[in-house]
Amino acid sequence: MTDARTALAAALPDSDLITDPDVLAAISHDDAEWAAVGTPVAALRARSTAEVSAAVAACAGLRVPIVPRGAGTGLSGGANAVDGCLVLDLSRMNKIIDIDADNLTVVVQPGVVNDDLKKAVAAHGLWYPPDPASAPWSTIGGNVSTNAGGLCCLKYGVTRDYVLGMEAVVGGPAGQYGTTVRLGRRTTKGVSGYDLAGLFVGSEGTLGVITEVTLRLRPARTQPPRTVVGAFDSVVTAGQAVAAATRSGLVPAALELLDRVCLQAVEEWKHLGLSPSAEALLLAQIDTPGPSGQEEADTMAAVFRDAGALWAEQSTDEFEAEALFAARRLAYPALERLSPVLTEDVCVPRSAVPAILRSILDIAGRHGVRIATIAHAGDGNLHPLILTPPGDDAARAAAQAAFEEMLTAAIALGGTVTAEHGVGLLKRRGMRQEMSPAALAMQRAVKQTFDPLDLFNPGKVVGDPTG
């Protein structure tokens, strides 16, 4: 390892390589519990595309793997170091290069934090919708690499729907490792060649390093949204209300589910004044303007009641509505305070939401594990959170068994093992279960084509889960 480090330092005389073991350890992993973490030879906080290009070229010459990372808020181990790698931290490349209000686009470096982007474009009357719960910390580069979703993708789509083009440092067919290319476009439409920008979205740094992104924006919403809350005596009943809402033709901006464990954890931490008496809450956000929005809110409340809600009403208090969505966003860190959390990210057809919720209760019961559930329920995207007491090996084994069983249950219902967190390390086995051998072979061929030396984030996504 020392040899590789010395050689890398010699090859990159203008870069400050980080070699301090404590700093290296701190930037060698993301937020995925129990995913394997390797030991890097060094890390680099790149300042420019030129520096990324030089680093990739040097790494290729020395056959040092490259693990790109942003804020490290990922939940699948996609940013975890592998042994002997260079951790390439892009969080310092955080410039907003061009806000173009005439064309509803913005050009950013990958290290720009999601919420910082939102604030900057809001000052121009514009809106960047994708809103993962990590938005206050996570970077656009990471959001693009995992195709991050969030709450409002029910109506406004995921990160993929906002990426028009990008600059990336690549290898393989483009020429030498370290070659900089532009993929995609800056126009609203375009079919000039294969959609390689789209292919890089969600590729978790395994095909190259994204150094700039051109994003589509929307005009800012001009009216505050309406919030409808429904309380239910079971998560399954709440799931049935979600299926009924979809059937009714309503398209809310968000339709979220929180169970009682989540609500209690948030309340104990933040004292927002929530009364977590029901087993599950549904939060619907409706942003259709004017009287039509009011009609939709009334319909949503009626749908909740017809589906068996204990109560359902529109929040007339904007402060209260904000507190409810704040609770939703805080659920994950609130639970993480209490114990290690293993996070699921399954997605099923919306009509199967009650069935997967029933499966989760069953799996928790059989394995004796505690599972709290938050869900982008309107999208069929559930985040069951498996809570384990620290240092309890038996509980950890049970949690891992429950984790794999939930993946199997989602696939059996026509779903997928990851909706928005990415495959990383933790979902590789699930992905193999979800796809046919022929489809998997096509996946591996893409990796082999763009990264023949297997240097870009090796082992992730298409890597061998047993290795």
Next chain:
Amino acid sequence: MTDARTALAAALPDSDLITDPDVLAAISHDDAEWAAVGTPVAALRARSTAEVSAAVAACAGLRVPIVPRGAGTGLSGGANAVDGCLVLDLSRMNKIIDIDADNLTVVVQPGVVNDDLKKAVAAHGLWYPPDPASAPWSTIGGNVSTNAGGLCCLKYGVTRDYVLGMEAVVGGPAGQYGTTVRLGRRTTKGVSGYDLAGLFVGSEGTLGVITEVTLRLRPARTQPPRTVVGAFDSVVTAGQAVAAATRSGLVPAALELLDRVCLQAVEEWKHLGLSPSAEALLLAQIDTPGPSGQEEADTMAAVFRDAGALWAEQSTDEFEAEALFAARRLAYPALERLSPVLTEDVCVPRSAVPAILRSILDIAGRHGVRIATIAHAGDGNLHPLILTPPGDDAARAAAQAAFEEMLTAAIALGGTVTAEHGVGLLKRRGMRQEMSPAALAMQRAVKQTFDPLDLFNPGKVVGDPTG
């Protein structure tokens, strides 16, 4: 050729191969003027995925290229036969397999006609938005293969935004040519592996043959949209109004431009009662429900007037509004009645719409060619139509020179050579101009990976334009 035909017939004893020269000639090309058309050895109107699979396997064994096609309404030569190929017509695979109102999805075979799909899902209160002008004839397989757009993609996105998953018959890394795979998913979200379904969208049959598509739907719109019409004394002024509309934060469902040549051609043919006195019309369609929609329509009319419209008003007559949009959809066939039409499909950033319109006038003047322009102006997507007297070789040469110059002009303004028609044969040179050599090498590597024998629609998209 006869040998290949005999061998193909022997290898496909259960298929009815078409060998009649007149029928072959009729299904050997799409609607692209002057794109090269080769001579197939045979054609096959496939009835099932199994038949497609057998045909692809047989073709691979005999090294016979495969040119898939739907209705043949393409405008870039993407469905044109190459010498010695099998034309694989998918228009008979036209079953709507499953309309799932609970999950807002539909599963279709590739030969389903766009408008037939729209009608079928409308009966369930659902809507499939992508609306290319060819919607009464073009098939979903063709729409997916070119990533077709249309009028309402300004607000509702292009075909890509509706494709969740697909079944395809492939070769290369998946195993033997003729292997059937499922790509993508049926859930609303998903990041399990690289987005290969997305990669196949817009790939024009060069990576495999799409045999089934799972599409996302929306709830049907419940209120008739509002139409705002603006008349302008020049196309450039109309273009400035488009840029002003974008800046204003309005998001109409459609924002179309027609110049006087188009309006006259439609009127002479259909007698819709249009009065084509202005040099350009803008048609805006606003579908925000209720009073907010009325406010937006008023703002749009004001934006048109402030930008210098001769007049701008909301159509209060639904019949008249429908006639205006009918005129838009009929513009292309109306012009095609008069003379051969070479169709452009450039897209520029929306703020550059006035500049590209100025360039088009300049190019037409310098080359002495007649150019009519229709445009999805709100998307920056223009379709200048070059009209040439039949049998005039000098006019044809001038038209081709003008065609290439418009591509150069679009690229210089930060645009792309094709927004929604695809590269096919006609835009291969433009695509090479638009992309860097490194990006082109990545494009070619994708083709080589998925089709190492170069059998799927060879020569298209990444093919050599001089060959």
